[in-house]
Amino acid sequence: MTCYIGLIRKDADSDFGVDFPDFPGCVSAGSTLAEAQQMAKEAFMREDGEVLPAPSSLENIMSDPENRDGSPVVIEVD
Template sequence: MTGYVVVVERDESGGYSTWSPDLPGCVAAAADYDECLQLMTEAVRMHVDGLREDGDPVPLPTAYAALVVPAA
């Protein structure tokens, strides 16, 4: 199974936002982490469906993993 990596960031208000390096403009935000991931899952699917409907190329996923590196 292939899929798109998403980056989740905590914002200044304590909420979350997420974006995908392979799908420019595809973003989601929510106050809750789980809700943010759910919204991003829906956003990715809608984004890819929209590209297909418009006859635009769907970018292949290039990022394949994420790693959290602890600060020293």
């Protein structure tokens, strides 16, 4: 099992969004925090045998000013 950092973001008039700094363009969302976390795991569906890159550290992700408005969450990927 590998763990990646997702960033939860929410505006007052939106669902909970999750984006992944290690996978630009990969986003997910849910109407509740729990649903957003579950949908984030499903965003990692991949072809059999496809290898994912090594995850970035939390420190590296949060050092990017564009990520500082997100709340980090650990997403476990099989």
